[in-house]
Amino acid sequence: MAQHKVNYTQDGGLPVALTSIDKIVNWGRSNSLWAMTYGLACCGIEMMAAGASRYDFDRFGTIFRASPRQSDVMIVAGTLTKKHSEFIKRLYDQMTEPKWVISMGSCANTGGMFNTYATVQGVDRVIPVDLYLPGCAPRPETLQYGVMLLQKKIRANSANKSQKPKRLM
Amino acid sequence: MRAYKAKDDVQAKAYYTDRFYVSPQVPKQEVDTDAVFSSDLASISAKFEVKESFIQVGQMVVYINAKDIYGVLELMRDSLEYTQLSEMSAIDWLAKDNTFEIFYQMLSMNKRKRIRIKYFIDNGQAVDSVEKLFRCADWSEREMFDMFGIQANNHPFMKRILMPYDWQGHPLLKTYPLEGDEFASWYEVDKIYGKEARETIGPEIRDTARVDRYDSQRFARLGFEVPKGTNITGNEAKNEQNYQEDGGVFLVSKFDKKTSVIVDDPQR
Ligand code: SF4
Numbered sequence: 001m002a003q004h005k006v007n008y009t010q011d012g013g014l015p016v017a018l019t020s021i022d023k024i025v026n027w028g029r030s031n032s033l034w035a036m037t038y039g040l041a042c043c044g045i046e047m048m049a050a051g052a053s054r055y056d057f058d059r060f061g062t063i064f065r066a067s068p069r070q071s072d073v074m075i076v077a078g079t080l081t082k083k084h085s086e087f088i089k090r091l092y093d094q095m096t097e098p099k100w101v102i103s104m105g106s107c108a109n110t111g112g113m114f115n116t117y118a119t120v121q122g123v124d125r126v127i128p129v130d131l132y133l134p135g136c137a138p139r140p141e142t143l144q145y146g147v148m149l150l151q152k153k154i155r156a157n158s159a160n161k162s163q164k165p166k167r168l169m
Numbered sequence: 170m171r172a173y174k175a176k177d178d179v180q181a182k183a184y185y186t187d188r189f190y191v192s193p194q195v196p197k198q199e200v201d202t203d204a205v206f207s208s209d210l211a212s213i214s215a216k217f218e219v220k221e222s223f224i225q226v227g228q229m230v231v232y233i234n235a236k237d238i239y240g241v242l243e244l245m246r247d248s249l250e251y252t253q254l255s256e257m258s259a260i261d262w263l264a265k266d267n268t269f270e271i272f273y274q275m276l277s278m279n280k281r282k283r284i285r286i287k288y289f290i291d292n293g294q295a296v297d298s299v300e301k302l303f304r305c306a307d308w309s310e311r312e313m314f315d316m317f318g319i320q321a322n323n324h325p326f327m328k329r330i331l332m333p334y335d336w337q338g339h340p341l342l343k344t345y346p347l348e349g350d351e352f353a354s355w356y357e358v359d360k361i362y363g364k365e366a367r368e369t370i371g372p373e374i375r376d377t378a379r380v381d382r383y384d385s386q387r388f389a390r391l392g393f394e395v396p397k398g399t400n401i402t403g404n405e406a407k408n409e410q411n412y413q414e415d416g417g418v419f420l421v422s423k424f425d426k427k428t429s430v431i432v433d434d435p436q437r
Contacts, residue, residue, distance in 0.1 A: 027419045083333045085357035110374070117340055117349030118332070120357050121373040148412040155418060 025159035029072070029098070030151035031061040036071035036095065038088075040078030043105035043137040047077040050140035062147055068094040073150065074127075075143070079107040080120040092127045100154070102146055103129045106136045171376055197223040205280055209249050217241055228283045235271075235288045239297050242273065242286065246302055251275040251284060254303040257310070259317045261343045267292045269319060273299070290319070298324040316341035335360075348375055 035057070039047055051057045051064050065071040068091045080088060092101070103123050106112030109132045111121035123129060130153065133146045200222050201207045206229040210222055213231065217240060220232040233241055245251040253276040260270040273286040290296060298321040300306045310321040311330040318339040320327060328334060337352045338345060348354070358370050374387075382390050383401045393405040417423035 023419060027421075030418075031421065082353070082356045083331075086361055089361050115375060116347055117345070117353040121375065125370055125373070126357055126361060145412055149410075152411075152413060155414070 022159045023155075026155045026157070029159065030154040033060070033062050033073050033100075033147060033151065033154075034065045034071045035062050036068055036074045036091070037064045037066055038074055038076050038078075038091075040076065040080060040084070041107060043077035043107065046137045046140055047075055047104065047143060050143045055140040055144060057144070057147070060144070060147055060151075068092070069096060071095055072098070073100045073102060073147075075102045075104055076108045076123050076127075076129075077104040077137075079112070079114055080123050080126070081118050082120055083118070085120050085126050088123065089126050098154075100130045100150055101127055102131045102133065102143075102150065104133045104143060104146070105138055106134065109134065112136060195226055197225050200224055200229060203229070205282055206284070209245075209282075209284065212249060213241060213244065216244060228285055230285045230287060232287050232289075235290050235294070235296065238271075238273070238286070238288065239299055239302070242275075242299050242302050245275055245284070245286075249277070250279045251277045251282075253278065254299070254305055254309075255283075257299075257306060257313070259313050259319055261317065261341070262289075263292055264343060269317060271296055271313075271319070295320040295322050297322050300324055315339065318342070 039045070049055060051062075057063070068074075072095070074092060074095065076088070092099070101123075103109050107114060107119070108123045111119050113136070120126060131146050131150055133142055135142055200210050203224060206224060210219065210229065210231065213219060217237045218234055220234070222229065222231045224230075242254070254273060255276045256274040257272060260272070262268045262270055268289045268291055270287060270289055275284045275286065277283075296319060298306065298310055300310060300321075301323070307325070308330055310324055311326070311328060313319050314321065314327060315329040315331050316339055329336060332340065336356070338350055354373050355367060358366050362370070381388055385395055385397060385399050385401055390405075392408055392410065394408050395401065395405055413423050415423065
């Protein structure tokens, strides 16, 4: 019987150091960021352009999903009205952890030009946001850059640390 | 910063006084200058009381009594060939004499003419629904209720159409503040998290030009980003932003400008 070198009393009995698992999990997570289709207004058109053939989000591993239960990142592209705010919260809650939110465009960031009674003045009043993209509307390149920054953010955090769910309160 | 205006009794009094400015009217013509309109008016006034009528910008405007509206529109649709109700809504005259003006814009494709039927109702009075005559009045009357609070009798589904069902206030009234009243400004917080969350989430920031570089909760200074909530001294280190780690990550190599080509053929 062959003598193998694995010391089962160390490293949780695994022949691989945990940092590598960390890296490979984060590599997987950051390169398969499935985005939830969330076009609310004109910014949604730019988000669709980013997903279509010229800008081609698929090569980042970002594939738009129609269901919150399959998606990792919610790209809030457009004007969030007060009537819709309870649904964005419900959809955010239905996404599985770990999850991230990109707020795309002035409307989603601050309410933008809609300084009115019917517009939520920034989606961060309803759900926690990881990345804010300025612009009205941001070009698809901006969204690509934002997704790459988010990938970097994911890789910078430890994967095996039990992730605290992000909450507003 | 925008100058502060007291907003305590904003629901009670109109503070945008210039919104009640009434622009000068375009000239009106007598109805007998147009043969089609005068015969239409004759058929209407044979059965119903006409208070005032004139032609303005090529369209006839007829003022009637509120109780006659269903009969007048039925007559116009069935006998006078005005088969389309293109629009209907209300005008807020509450500040002037506590009334609403209701208008119905009628179109006849055969005669190529438009007639506007109008009447006044008091504040709080309901109108008669014309939904049985024109299906499009269904949503128009719901919108009128939503925006002005004017109820329509005999309407099949008299509920709000644009604002949520649990909304308070009628936004198109001239006394309604554009940025919303107290209820509107806390609507999403109250509904999702409850009233006790108001302290945590805080009031809406309506000043779009507001930037505070010492507030690290809400703002980040580009190139000098710090973690949220850090006290900013002004001596932060420069933070080079880079879309990817240098040298790339596992199986994903970093884009190199030198080894790439620029495609300049537009037909590629
Ligand atoms: S930020 Fe501009 S482009 Fe985007 S949804 Fe708002 S108005 Fe439209």
